[in-house]
Amino acid sequence: MLELVDLSKKYKQFYAVKNLNMFIEKGEIVGLLGPNGAGKSTAISMLSSLVEPTEGDVRFNNKSVIKKPAPLRKVIGMVPQEVALYDDLTAEENLHFFGRIYRLTGAQLKQRVNEVLEIIGLTDRRKDIVKKFSGGMKRRLNIGAALLHEPEVIIMDEPTVGIDPQSRNYILETVKRLNKEKGMTVLYTSHYMEEVEFLCDRIYIMDKGDLIASGTKDEIKRILSAEKTISIQADRLNDSFISKLKQHPTINRVIAEEKEITIMVAKEINMFSTLIKIAEDAGIELNSVDIKTPTLEDVFLHLTGRALRD
Ligand SMILES: Nc1ncnc2c1ncn2[C@@H]1O[C@H](COP(=O)(O)OP(=O)(O)OP(=O)(O)O)[C@@H](O)[C@H]1O
Ligand SMILES: [Mg+2]
Numbered sequence: 001m002l003e004l005v006d007l008s009k010k011y012k013q014f015y016a017v018k019n020l021n022m023f024i025e026k027g028e029i030v031g032l033l034g035p036n037g038a039g040k041s042t043a044i045s046m047l048s049s050l051v052e053p054t055e056g057d058v059r060f061n062n063k064s065v066i067k068k069p070a071p072l073r074k075v076i077g078m079v080p081q082e083v084a085l086y087d088d089l090t091a092e093e094n095l096h097f098f099g100r101i102y103r104l105t106g107a108q109l110k111q112r113v114n115e116v117l118e119i120i121g122l123t124d125r126r127k128d129i130v131k132k133f134s135g136g137m138k139r140r141l142n143i144g145a146a147l148l149h150e151p152e153v154i155i156m157d158e159p160t161v162g163i164d165p166q167s168r169n170y171i172l173e174t175v176k177r178l179n180k181e182k183g184m185t186v187l188y189t190s191h192y193m194e195e196v197e198f199l200c201d202r203i204y205i206m207d208k209g210d211l212i213a214s215g216t217k218d219e220i221k222r223i224l225s226a227e228k229t230i231s232i233q234a235d236r237l238n239d240s241f242i243s244k245l246k247q248h249p250t251i252n253r254v255i256a257e258e259k260e261i262t263i264m265v266a267k268e269i270n271m272f273s274t275l276i277k278i279a280e281d282a283g284i285e286l287n288s289v290d291i292k293t294p295t296l297e298d299v300f301l302h303l304t305g306r307a308l309r310d
Contacts, residue, residue: 001026001185002047002072002153007056009042016042018209020056024153029179029186031200033193033296035308038206040189041081044155047187048078077151081158081189083142085130091117091141092126095148102149112148119178120144121170136167143171147178153185154178160195168195175199191308193296205300212303221294227252229298230271232261233287234279241282248278255301264302 002024009017017039024030034040045051047058049069058065060072085094095113104112117123120140130138139159146154156175160168172195178184190196196203203220205213213220234241237259245254245263250271253264265271272289279286292298300308 001061002187003059004043004047005057005059007043007046007058008054009039009046009051010054015209017046017053017206020206020211022204022211022214024185024187026152026185027179027183028202029175029188029200031196031203032187032189032206033191033196033203033300033308034206035191035306037208039209040206041157043206044078044157044187044189048076048155049073050078072153075152077146077149077154079143079146079154079156079159081161083138085138085141085145087131088129090127090129091122091133091144094130094141095144098145099148104148112150116144116147119147119174121174134164134167136163136170139163139167140171140174143174150182151184153187155187155189157189158191159188160190160192172198193300193308197296203296205296205303207300207304213299217296220296220299223299223302226267227264227294227302228267229292229294229301230263230265230275231288231290231292232263232275233259233289234261234284235259235287236284237261238282238284241279241284244278244282248274250274253302253305255305255307262301264298 004020004022007017007020008015020043032040042051046053049065049072053066065072086097092113095116096109099109099112117126120143122137122140130141143159160171175186175188176199179186188196188199197217202216204211213223242254242256245251245261250269251263251265255262275289297308
């Protein structure tokens with residue numbers, strides 16, 4: 001249904017997005033993951049024809065959106081990363097305003113506002129001004145504004161950043177429900193692995209403008225099927241321990257944090273006694289050694305050597 005073909009955006013000599021290829025089938029929830037500055041917002045701005053690509057094409061039902069944006073614009077709902085609401089208007093007034101932008105009027109507008117207030121769980125707060133809302137409520141209203149014209153496709157740019165867990169769960173459940181009950185196609189952008197893991201059928205992972213992995217959750221985790229992740233905890237880690245790990249021939253990757261080190265080794269290798277020996281040699285005491293089954297976060301770590309969240 002939607003396709004990005006060799007899409008790039010260049011700012012001066014810098015590629016914010018480079019050669020991105022993605023597709024979204026009707027009825028899917030697709031996740032777009034990546035750390036700060038990965039190029040997620042730029043990619044979806046090009047997808048929704050808000051930013052013009054330097055190279056490449058966006059295709060909707062096999063027709064170029066760059067040449068003719070109207071057909072996609074009509075059926076797309078976009079939830080921007082920054083909350084875009086009028087603070088001095090009530091929830092209901094905000095929705096009325098956005099509804100009119102979508103050319104809704106009269107009884108139809110009224111009905112859609114009521115329906116949307118139900119969907120986002122703000123019916124009982126409809127008469128309150130947005131200024132008095134919590135971050136989570138603003139986020140929900142921001143989503144509501146994109147739902148008024150009953151879009152076929154909704155694009156959400158990090159809709160749960162900086163909100164309480166309850167609002168976050170509410171939003172995640174709402175996205176699932178819209179997809180299941182209304183068949184809404186969703187592109188969900190996030191840097192929270194667990195959200196994408198919960199919601200999405202397929203996932204794209206970006207870093208520094210590039211696509212670094214894509215596929216179903218299982219396919220992406222299979223990238224790590226040959227390896228296992230071991231996390232080592234100690235109160236006082238020292239350089240000698242870290243460099244011994246790094247030099248060890250069977251350890252493929254070492255990621256050191258303050259009190260925790262994550263290493264990756266081939267699946268069949270038993271590291272336990274080796275680790276204890278290395279710790280002894282380096283003069284440190286280990287608190288715990290955990291062998292973990294791979295998560296999407298581990299895939300990111302594996303591909304980039306960095307954690308997804310900074
Ligand atoms: N208008 C612009 N002019 C110059 N550089 C830009 C512009 N917009 C984005 N960039 C740069 O492009 C890169 C990608 O930015 P983008 O906002 O797409 O990242 P993101 O993945 O959405 O990050 P975040 O998770 O922080 O929202 C960043 O390095 C950013 O500074
Ligand atoms: Mg962004």
